[in-house]
Amino acid sequence: MEETVNVSTQEKKRVSPQLENLKNVWRKLRSNYLAMAGGILIIFFIITSFAGPWIVQNDPLAPNVADRLQGPSAEYWFGTDHHGRDIFARIIHGMSITLYIGFTSVFIGMIFGVFFGVISGYYGKKIDAVIMRVMDVLLAFPGILLALGIVAVLGGSINNVIIAISIFSIPVFARIVRGSTLGVRQLEYIDAVRALGASDTRIIFLHILPNIMSPIIVQATLRIATAVLTAAGLSFLGLGAQPPDPEWGAMLAAGRDYMWEYPHITLFPGLAIVAVVLAFNLFGDGVRDALDPKLKT
Amino acid sequence: MFVYTIRRIIQTIPVMIGVSLVVFLMMHLIPGDPAQIIAGEAAQEEQVEQTRERLGLNEPLPVQYATFVGNAVQGDLGNSIRSGRSVTSLIGDRFWITVELAFYSTLLSIFIGLIAGIISATRRNSFLDMSLMIIALFGLSMPNFWLGLILIQYLALNIGWLPVSGWGTPQQILLPVITLGTAGAAIIARMTRSSMLEVIHQDYIRTARAKGVKERYVVYKHALRNALIPVVTVVGLQFGVLLGGAVLTETVFAINGLGRLVVEAINQRDFPVVQGSVLVLSLLFVLVNFLVDISYRILNKRIELD
Amino acid sequence: MENENMESNESIIKVDNLQTSFFTHKGEIKAVDGVHFDVPAGKTLGIVGESGSGKSITSLSIMRLIDDPGRIKGGEIIFKGENLLEKSEAEMRSIRGNKISMIFQEPMTSLNPVYTIGDQIAEAYQIHEGTSKKEGLRKAVDMLKLVGIPSPERRVKAYPHELSGGMRQRAMIAIALACDPELLVADEPTTALDVTIQAQILRLISRLQDELGMSMMLITHDLGVVAETCDYVAVMYAGKIVEYADVYTLFSNPKHPYTVGLLKSLPRHDIDQDELEVIQGMVPRPDNLPEGCRFAPRCPFARDMCHERLPDLEDLEGGNQVRCWIHTDQWDGPEVNVKDDYGSAQSSTS
Numbered sequence: 001m002e003e004t005v006n007v008s009t010q011e012k013k014r015v016s017p018q019l020e021n022l023k024n025v026w027r028k029l030r031s032n033y034l035a036m037a038g039g040i041l042i043i044f045f046i047i048t049s050f051a052g053p054w055i056v057q058n059d060p061l062a063p064n065v066a067d068r069l070q071g072p073s074a075e076y077w078f079g080t081d082h083h084g085r086d087i088f089a090r091i092i093h094g095m096s097i098t099l100y101i102g103f104t105s106v107f108i109g110m111i112f113g114v115f116f117g118v119i120s121g122y123y124g125k126k127i128d129a130v131i132m133r134v135m136d137v138l139l140a141f142p143g144i145l146l147a148l149g150i151v152a153v154l155g156g157s158i159n160n161v162i163i164a165i166s167i168f169s170i171p172v173f174a175r176i177v178r179g180s181t182l183g184v185r186q187l188e189y190i191d192a193v194r195a196l197g198a199s200d201t202r203i204i205f206l207h208i209l210p211n212i213m214s215p216i217i218v219q220a221t222l223r224i225a226t227a228v229l230t231a232a233g234l235s236f237l238g239l240g241a242q243p244p245d246p247e248w249g250a251m252l253a254a255g256r257d258y259m260w261e262y263p264h265i266t267l268f269p270g271l272a273i274v275a276v277v278l279a280f281n282l283f284g285d286g287v288r289d290a291l292d293p294k295l296k297t
Numbered sequence: 298m299f300v301y302t303i304r305r306i307i308q309t310i311p312v313m314i315g316v317s318l319v320v321f322l323m324m325h326l327i328p329g330d331p332a333q334i335i336a337g338e339a340a341q342e343e344q345v346e347q348t349r350e351r352l353g354l355n356e357p358l359p360v361q362y363a364t365f366v367g368n369a370v371q372g373d374l375g376n377s378i379r380s381g382r383s384v385t386s387l388i389g390d391r392f393w394i395t396v397e398l399a400f401y402s403t404l405l406s407i408f409i410g411l412i413a414g415i416i417s418a419t420r421r422n423s424f425l426d427m428s429l430m431i432i433a434l435f436g437l438s439m440p441n442f443w444l445g446l447i448l449i450q451y452l453a454l455n456i457g458w459l460p461v462s463g464w465g466t467p468q469q470i471l472l473p474v475i476t477l478g479t480a481g482a483a484i485i486a487r488m489t490r491s492s493m494l495e496v497i498h499q500d501y502i503r504t505a506r507a508k509g510v511k512e513r514y515v516v517y518k519h520a521l522r523n524a525l526i527p528v529v530t531v532v533g534l535q536f537g538v539l540l541g542g543a544v545l546t547e548t549v550f551a552i553n554g555l556g557r558l559v560v561e562a563i564n565q566r567d568f569p570v571v572q573g574s575v576l577v578l579s580l581l582f583v584l585v586n587f588l589v590d591i592s593y594r595i596l597n598k599r600i601e602l603d
Numbered sequence: 604m605e606n607e608n609m610e611s612n613e614s615i616i617k618v619d620n621l622q623t624s625f626f627t628h629k630g631e632i633k634a635v636d637g638v639h640f641d642v643p644a645g646k647t648l649g650i651v652g653e654s655g656s657g658k659s660i661t662s663l664s665i666m667r668l669i670d671d672p673g674r675i676k677g678g679e680i681i682f683k684g685e686n687l688l689e690k691s692e693a694e695m696r697s698i699r700g701n702k703i704s705m706i707f708q709e710p711m712t713s714l715n716p717v718y719t720i721g722d723q724i725a726e727a728y729q730i731h732e733g734t735s736k737k738e739g740l741r742k743a744v745d746m747l748k749l750v751g752i753p754s755p756e757r758r759v760k761a762y763p764h765e766l767s768g769g770m771r772q773r774a775m776i777a778i779a780l781a782c783d784p785e786l787l788v789a790d791e792p793t794t795a796l797d798v799t800i801q802a803q804i805l806r807l808i809s810r811l812q813d814e815l816g817m818s819m820m821l822i823t824h825d826l827g828v829v830a831e832t833c834d835y836v837a838v839m840y841a842g843k844i845v846e847y848a849d850v851y852t853l854f855s856n857p858k859h860p861y862t863v864g865l866l867k868s869l870p871r872h873d874i875d876q877d878e879l880e881v882i883q884g885m886v887p888r889p890d891n892l893p894e895g896c897r898f899a900p901r902c903p904f905a906r907d908m909c910h911e912r913l914p915d916l917e918d919l920e921g922g923n924q925v926r927c928w929i930h931t932d933q934w935d936g937p938e939v940n941v942k943d944d945y946g947s948a949q950s951s952t953s
Contacts, residue, residue, distance in 0.1 A: 133311050133312070133315065134315065136311075136312050136315070137311075137312055137315030137316055137318075137319060140312050140315070140316050140579050140582060140583050140586075141316070141319075141541075141575070141578075141579050141582070142536075142537035142538065142539075142540035142541045142578055142579060142581075142582040143537055143538040143539070143540060143541020143542055144541035144542065144544060144545070145540070145541045145544065145559075145575060145578055145579070148541075148544065148559065148560075148563070148575075149319075149320075149323060149571070149575050151563075152323070152563040152568075152571055153323055153326045153327050225438065229438075229440050232440050233440060233442060233544075233545050236440075236442050236545065236548075237544070237545065237548060237560050238560075238564065239560075239563060249440070249442075252442065252443060252446065256446065259446060259449075259450055260450075260454065263450050263451075266443070266446050266447075266450070267447075269443075270439075270440065270443035270446065270447065273439075273440050273443065274435070274438050274439050274440075274443070277437075277438040277439075277440075278434065278435065278438040281434060281437060281438050282434065285434075
């Protein structure tokens with residue numbers, strides 16, 4: 001019997017570890033029904049925000065006094081508001097405003113947050129202390145209040161809401177990125193790369209950032225949900241999108257005076273906000289579980 | 298513990314300085330001349346000059362800041378542009394209403410959140426667990442101002458004895474507290490659940506079982522106490538979100554709290570009132586976070602080592 | 604009185620065909636697959652094996668502390684004449700920590716961080732003897748004294764993080780022994796400790812075993828520990844027992860190639876060794892067990908029959924029980940003396 005089983009020389013397929021990892025994440029994500037539902041909803045909302053305005057016939061801005069305050073019907077699926085405008089058309093047109101605010105504000109906040117976080121974690125010492133104290137100060141303003149203060153200074157408009165929410169998101173990203181950077185920095189291979197003479201920029205972009213993408217992606221997804229809620233809140237207070245823009249928070253504020261008799265006027269815009277926020281929360285939870293089950297927010 | 302408390306107090310000082318600096322700078326970041334803003338749009342050159350002189354707005358910024366902080370420490374936050382009343386007295390009336398609202402909402406969210414989280418964790422993957430977690434996800438995804446509107450529409454109007462606005466009587470308190478506490482309850486429920494599930498696999502839980510401890514005590518005595526430690530931090534953070542959320546809830550229910558004051562002041566461009574209210578709310582949050590950190594220390598005996 | 608001698612020969616616990624599996628999405632994983640052994644009253648049985656051999660799962664099965672997705676599938680665990688696998692959960696609870704106690708490998712994480720050492724010892728009295736907390740704490744001081752913790756009156760109020768690893772393990776022992784158990788299951792009790800502390804803890808356990816007249820099961824990967832403390836040894840490999848013997852027989856006359864391999868990899872002080880011999884390869888993963896004898900892929904004597912059919916655990920003349928074809932009539936290879944030929948056989952195959 002010459003046949004011997006040799007365990008040690010098992011052939012292993014050579015696949016790049018990043019690709020392998022990505023496949024793994026996708027596999028986990030795909031088996032998570034709730035996350036997939038969230039993801040499909042997000043894609044559906046994005047398509048709606050682009051294609052919707054072309055498909056919906058009624059003008060979201062044109063008043064129609066004859067048809068004011070009508071309940072849901074075949075012509076007006078979600079009824080009409082106090083100016084006789086089609087609520088369904090307004091919600092479809094409002095989708096792009098909501099997603100625009102959500103994506104841009106989180107993207108800007110993420111860029112600055114990651115920048116400050118990496119600098120802080122990588123260089124440490126004084127620069128870390130200064131950046132983190134500033135972030136502490138930003139976090140000391142409770143909840144929506146920081147965004148509220150910024151909008152108070154800048155004035156109410158969609159772009160100012162984006163600026164406010166971006167600033168409001170910076171410390172959240174900065175803290176998470178700083179923590180992850182500290183963790184990666186301690187790894188021996190970073191020392192090895194540095195010993196080879198790599199520049200700081202090279203180390204940060206090639207060796208640190210790729211290793212801390214998971215928490216950034218997770219945070220960004222969940223943060224969009226917060227951004228949408230905050231933006232709707234600011235508009236509800238009259239400090240964000242201004243009438244007659246079909247922004248959902250502003251629609252709720254305008255509908256308040258009529259909601260006693262015509263509940264549909266506040267029901268549908270609210271449901272629209274819930275649907276978008278829920279989709280991002282579902283997807284974000286799933287991404288977190290798939291990327292790193294140990295992450296908590 | 299004493300040393301930690303002192304160190305923690307010292308740590309909050311730069312944060313408080315930073316907060317006051319940001320609030321102070323608000324006035325100077327607004328496009329336009331602060332003196333003109335305070336004196337009013339219609340004010341004459343002369344009046345504007347007088348205002349500038351009176352409030353020291355021609356001094357260098359550091360001097361102005363020092364004056365601002367000095368006055369604030371003595372309880373002087375300036376006067377309202379609209380009513381002329383002192384900002385401190387305007388805030389004083391309303392401060393406790395907002396504190397009460399935030400406090401009751403926090404209590405509600407802790408109560409509901411803990412119960413739901415524990416039930417979910419102990420019946421993991423059951424129908425009840427799934428239902429609770431989906432409800433929590435909705436609670437998390439709902440704008441509180443919309444929830445408030447819905448509660449008014451479908452509860453207050455139908456039940457009759459639930460008033461739709463104001464603050465003071467238990468009936469008046471109920472709906473705003475549910476409105477503001479729901480998101481917090483959802484977050485605490487999710488956190489409690491995941492924390493419990495993590496703790497239940499720890500070695501010391503096995504030790505307790507090996508000792509013959511009843512499952513009920515394993516959960517409530519050995520696991521829960523450890524699982525609550527991270528939940529405490531969330532409660533603290535949640536309190537901040539809640540203070541911010543009070544702005545919206547107070548607007549929906551027409552409650553004369555600090556949050557509504559801020560919104561009204563912003564709409565009337567009454568910046569001293571905005572500054573004062575934001576400052577007070579933020580300092581309150583800093584204080585609460587300080588208390589939460591201290592209690593976290595007391596609960597988590599392990600950190601004292603390092 | 605008259606049957607005192609007889610009793611010492613009786614077993615306190617007898618495990619028969621124990622099967623514990625984990626049911627995952629990949630299918631059933633047989634962690635413990637038909638294990639038999641018994642522990643004579645007052646004696647110590649060592650269960651030896653590499654990590655992944657199923658020895659810890661065996662000990663947790665005896666306590667009936669297998670967590671989901673694991674389940675005890677079959678077999679019997681007879682403790683003092685009664686099958687533990689037929690007990691209700693409530694009956695089991697009154698046995699755990701009372702008649703059968705267990706100490707674990709990780710003293711750093713096995714104590715609850717939010718309760719004092721005293722509370723955790725007293726709890727055992729509160730559960731099993733119905734004592735008040737105050738009385739329990741008083742008894743806890745005695746226990747701490749017994750396990751050799753200095754100034755027990757003070758330490759009873761200490762939290763786990765205030766104690767060193769060795770002191771924590773002593774506290775764990777105090778919890779386990781509080782209610783005077785008849786059987787102590789010790790799962791790698793010294794593995795996580797410093798070498799000097801290891802010896803102290805082992806000596807403490809042995810001394811207390813004598814003083815309290817307990818029986819003991821010691822789970823370890825360390826044959827040195829076995830030699831010092833055990834009366835009988837069961838060697839486990841991939842969920843099965845491959846050799847069982849009293850400690851003298853096992854060390855002087857091992858019969859299974861795996862046992863011989865383990866012994867050869869032990870550093871010795873009585874002879875000069877240039878290098879330690881190690882067993883080639885790795886323990887097979889329980890979700891991917893080889894057909895036939897599970898040690899065959901690593902065995903220097905393995906032949907076709909070993910890869911094809913699983914041998915039974917058979918009694919040999921010297922007192923060993925061995926699961927190996929070499930010692931059966933069916934062995935189709937040349938005569939082998941496992942102990943003497945192991946080295947040369949290994950060098951010829953590798």
